[in-house]
Amino acid sequence: MSLLVVGLSHRTAPVGVLERAALTGDVPTRLLHDAAATATVAEAALLNTCNRIELYADVDKFHAGVAELSLLLAHHSGVDLEELTSHLYVHYEDRAVHHLFSVACGLDSMVVGEGQILGQLRDALARAQEEHTAGRDLNELFQQALRVGKRAHSETGIDKAGQSLVTFGLEQIAAGAGAIAGKRALVVGAGSMSSLAAATLLRSGVSELLIANRTPERAERLVANLGGGNARTVDLAKVPEALADVDLVISCTGAAGVVIRVEDVASAVAARTGDTPLAFLDLAMPRDVDHAVHELPGALLVDLESLSHAHAATPGAGDVDAVSGIVADEVAAFGAAQRAARIAPTVVALRAMASEVVLAELGRLDSRLPDLDERSRAEITQTVRRVVDKLLHAPTVRVKQLAAEPGGASYADALRELFDLDPAAVHAVSGPPVGAQSTAQVGPQANGPQVNGPQAPRPQTPGQARPANGSLTGEAAR
Structure with missing residues (x-):
């Protein structure tokens, strides 16, 4: 999953803009379907509250995804694209996960630590499931965000001020x-x-x-x-x-x-x-x-x-720090699990290929030694399979461990290259992306959104994504 978040909130937009951008009636549902129907989006979910409008999407292209989601937000909100993008923020990959987990914990709320956001996240996931725009990846992401939010409230005093x-x-x-x-x-x-x-x-x-x-x-x-x-x-x-x-x-x-x-x-x-x-x-x-x-x-x-x-009563710095630590740990764990899951289809395809080689060689043995008795044949079969399993065991276990680390996607590529694995076989194991897809014509990426993500590619002129102050943040700025 390549997670992209494009949105605006009370932190980036004045109330007047949020009011004009508010999505009411059946607009959120139409926006969800339009987002899921774009060529770059596999899954989509919408978090729509009084203080934020955020599109979460699993995309296969960063720049096109930012352009398409920004355009859709402008179209469905009725706010001019140029004005809207000056208030938009963009989070990508791990930074997008970090943002969602922070939102779930109430760290990004107007009233820090409030717990109602958990219900709003639950509603966002339910809507995406009902409209069939969220598949396995976004489902797992939002479920984990809900667990992280509950953990923050149960293990810290983030909500001890009791405010909403x-x-x-x-x-x-x-x-x-x-x-x-x-x-x-x-x-x-x-x-x-x-x-x-x-x-x-x-x-x-x-x-x-x-x-x-x-x-x-x-x-x-x-x-x-x-x-x-x-x-x-x-x-x-x-x-x-x-x-x-x-x-x-x-x-x-x-x-x-x-x-x-x-x-x-x-x-x-x-x-x-x-x-x-x-x-x-x-x-x-x-x-x-x-x-x-x-x-x-x-x-x-x-x-x-x-x-x-106005200024709401805020939790103590110690509680905020504790929740921030929980978020950081959970983001790291989620990223490791996602990276490990990405290599699993490649490992399965490798073992399937090895099994096919074993079967082919045993078939060749049968043709050369047709008089071989069943007991001897069974012993040879077990021996060959044990040898193959032992040869593959340590490398596949180790590659799963390495793949869970940042940058681990390259190990799956290396396995496919070294063993000449058929990409179609790997894809068949992992299954097709969940979510509706179709082609859609979109305009060029608008200038304006703040890009935040350790793996976000640098936008290219003239479609360079910029925050209101004109600078990029995160690794994308480097």
């Missing part, structure tokens, strides 16, 4: 609108983030909790999962009216446009008494709450843009 994007946002709300306990709250949406928000609000002691969702059944299911109590559903169409009866609104839907309009907020604020502002926590991308609410007297809006400028 929801709790971080509620801290900002409490700073401007008072304690959460005793407030009447409304949650718009019933997905994973909304479910976390609802559960967090109940733990925080809200006096009443309303749940609104486009699909009423999902809202009812969420209320049931919360145990009922002071939680109940409200029709999504009645949200404008419900605003006047609550103190706090958390919204996180997958809608493509504004869900809560500034005029509805203005009406709700006008109907309120007291000095406490009507508070909104908008965790959607694109935003659910009209940005103009920021300027409305009597209302407090905390959204992803304002959270990006």
Whole structure:
């Protein structure tokens, strides 16, 4: 597998760009299929959250893969390619694995150490499996990333601050609108983030909790999962009216446009008494709450843009270092296993060829000594096979060990060359790549993405991949 990651996140793009690039509705599915259908891609998966959009692909050509995936991200996001690529980053081979494992551990999150990313990774893998764009390689990669993330949370204190994007946002709300306990709250949406928000609000002691969702059944299911109590559903169409009866609104839907309009907020604020502002926590991308609410007297809006400028409580340096060490160890182990697996088909093909040679020679022996008795023939057969097995044992064991080391791919090439192994025989053992493939016409690689990977080839002018500051990073820069 030659893993390539092309994406953008809160670390490389302002919220305004992330909002315009947000993938909603059936766009993620169409993007997945288009990525898997390109000539250079064998498998593809998409990690699509409020803070990041990342395409993971098994590619056979680095430059063409970067160009095709960048073009597809621009096309499906609707953001101009030239603008988008100035915010893109590119990770390749081991650096791509390192990035994914770091993401799984929460090291790359806006709230460092948050655990919700594991659920989002699980969803990304499930979508790719359902759409048949992920095969054996990406399946193993994402499953390992999930294991690494769980290990980081169980073996370190990376999440001891107990923060998530929801709790971080509620801290900002409490700073401007008072304690959460005793407030009447409304949650718009019933997905994973909304479910976390609802559960967090109940733990925080809200006096009443309303749940609104486009699909009423999902809202009812969420209320049931919360145990009922002071939680109940409200029709999504009645949200404008419900605003006047609550103190706090958390919204996180997958809608493509504004869900809560500034005029509805203005009406709700006008109907309120007291000095406490009507508070909104908008965790959607694109935003659910009209940005103009920021300027409305009597209302407090905390959204992803304002959270990006705030400072969340972070784990101790020791915990971050411990997780970084886990990631480094796991990346090395995963790389060694992948490299060892690559040579296995060559070793199997070599042993198959040796077996064919043994059979051919035994057949020749039969033709020359037709009167040889069965006992003697069996003894000769066992002797020949033992000799061949002993001759092959030490070299094949050693070559597997050497192949697991960095640069080990050359040993498979050496075996094929030395023993004149048929490439088709090796391919037959390893099997065809998993995932749909077809040819596709793409434009030249755009300038812009940051390339990061120890094995990433140096992009050539005029399609040189560059980060926003115009320089390459990692070994590709050398």
